[in-house]
Amino acid sequence: xxxxxxxxxxxxxxxxxxxxxxxxxxxxxxxxxxxxxxxxxxxxxxxxxxxxxxxxxxxxxxxxxxxxxxxxxxxxxxxxxxxxxxxxxxxxxxxxxxxxxxxxxxxxxxxxxxxxxxxxxxxxxxxxxxxxxxxxxxxxxxxxxxxxxxxxxxxxxxxx
Amino acid sequence: xxxxxxxxxxxxxxxxxxxxxxxxxxxxxxxxxxxxxxxxxxxxxxxxxxxxxxxxxxxxxxxxxxxxxxxxxxxxxxxxxxxxxxxxxxxxxxxxxxxxxxxxxxxxxxxxxxxxxxxxxxxxxxxxxxxxxxxxxxxxxxxxxxxxxxxxxxxxxxxxxxxxxxxxxxxxxxxxxxxxxxxxxxxxxxxxxxxxxxxxxxxxxxxxxxxxxxxxxxxxxxxxxxxxxxxxxxxxxxxxxxxxxxxxxxxxxxxxxxxxxxxxxxxxxxxxxxxxxxxxxxxxxxxxxxxxxxxxx
Numbered sequence: 001x002x003x004x005x006x007x008x009x010x011x012x013x014x015x016x017x018x019x020x021x022x023x024x025x026x027x028x029x030x031x032x033x034x035x036x037x038x039x040x041x042x043x044x045x046x047x048x049x050x051x052x053x054x055x056x057x058x059x060x061x062x063x064x065x066x067x068x069x070x071x072x073x074x075x076x077x078x079x080x081x082x083x084x085x086x087x088x089x090x091x092x093x094x095x096x097x098x099x100x101x102x103x104x105x106x107x108x109x110x111x112x113x114x115x116x117x118x119x120x121x122x123x124x125x126x127x128x129x130x131x132x133x134x135x136x137x138x139x140x141x142x143x144x145x146x147x148x149x150x151x152x153x154x155x156x157x158x159x160x
Numbered sequence: 161x162x163x164x165x166x167x168x169x170x171x172x173x174x175x176x177x178x179x180x181x182x183x184x185x186x187x188x189x190x191x192x193x194x195x196x197x198x199x200x201x202x203x204x205x206x207x208x209x210x211x212x213x214x215x216x217x218x219x220x221x222x223x224x225x226x227x228x229x230x231x232x233x234x235x236x237x238x239x240x241x242x243x244x245x246x247x248x249x250x251x252x253x254x255x256x257x258x259x260x261x262x263x264x265x266x267x268x269x270x271x272x273x274x275x276x277x278x279x280x281x282x283x284x285x286x287x288x289x290x291x292x293x294x295x296x297x298x299x300x301x302x303x304x305x306x307x308x309x310x311x312x313x314x315x316x317x318x319x320x321x322x323x324x325x326x327x328x329x330x331x332x333x334x335x336x337x338x339x340x341x342x343x344x345x346x347x348x349x350x351x352x353x354x355x356x357x358x359x360x361x362x363x364x365x366x367x368x369x370x371x372x373x374x375x376x377x378x379x380x381x382x383x384x385x386x387x388x389x390x391x392x393x394x395x396x397x398x399x400x401x402x403x404x405x406x407x408x409x410x411x412x413x414x415x416x417x418x419x420x421x422x423x424x425x426x427x428x429x430x431x432x433x434x435x436x437x438x439x440x441x442x443x444x445x446x447x448x449x450x451x452x453x454x455x456x457x
Contacts, residue, residue, distance in 0.1 A: 027264035085267035133237035147257035
């Protein structure tokens, strides 16, 4: 009896591990789910970034998945083995580049002591960067939400 | 704009002491991006570094990629500044961000720029910075072509072609960098290595190009990305067909792209095969010609 219980528990644990291995996560902001593995197939639903899906089968670049009530096919390119990373902003680097921009004309290395990061930057100050333009570029970035709204303007545009 | 985006997508440790600590740590250690590995033994300062930040590799490698890409972007803009047309820039950012949202690197903030250059070209710096020249935009006929070209560049970033080719990563893997961060003596060496990495990316973009297979891979994944976003699959192929004509008739206009990419005719053939294999050659999705014409004059 104990042995059977042990085997049962073992099987349960193994199946648990297998189930965990068969979970994938949506990496894109959204991922359309199709009825069959083809882009011209009927769309049966949509998943959001971070949604876990259960892998049912695979065919070429397509994965058959189940997510709650939803079943269908998703491009494998949009799925990963772990949850997507948090978004990273590059803006923490501003101070460093600005400093570089301001000081590039007067790069002077100080002797002795432990060098500060600023001084190290002066040593390799790059005269070929345009920090103001970079800031202008970053200021014109749009949010994903704006971009998706814009994308979905397609129907009213087509009517106009 | 990006700050607002950050608020909507809080970092995993945002607001916590752990995040602030890690951010401070990264600010220090990222100065040593790409430091060469020189010592085999584990040193005690390095051990302490590993204890200070749990799994610093993933986060730090990402920061390294963004930092290198950001400086490359600043250099590109020093060569070719932004076209002074906020409406046009916004339009290209909307198209590009919509495409990028259908790719698998949602951890990146994406920036798109139309640069003031007559040359017909587009390029991507690591970390989410994508550029298309005014000359290239002039040759496009609809939004699907623009989306296709941007998707090719986005694919270079999502597939980490430059990051892998140049082995751009944080210095945690380098024992020497671990030591020098603590004692400060060779941070300069690390900083020079970082600067060299930026130089190398510029060389890849404007002189040497990536491997032929990376370009074909970006075409493949770019086309699929544009299709997933909902655009006419033939957008990128149409643009490449025009590029192929330039390669025949006006080589000067496509000098850099011809030097850094396989011939457009070869890329076109590969895409036509892909479309047939994937059964998307007859897929009817919009090209958005009218909307493109309204924004790009």
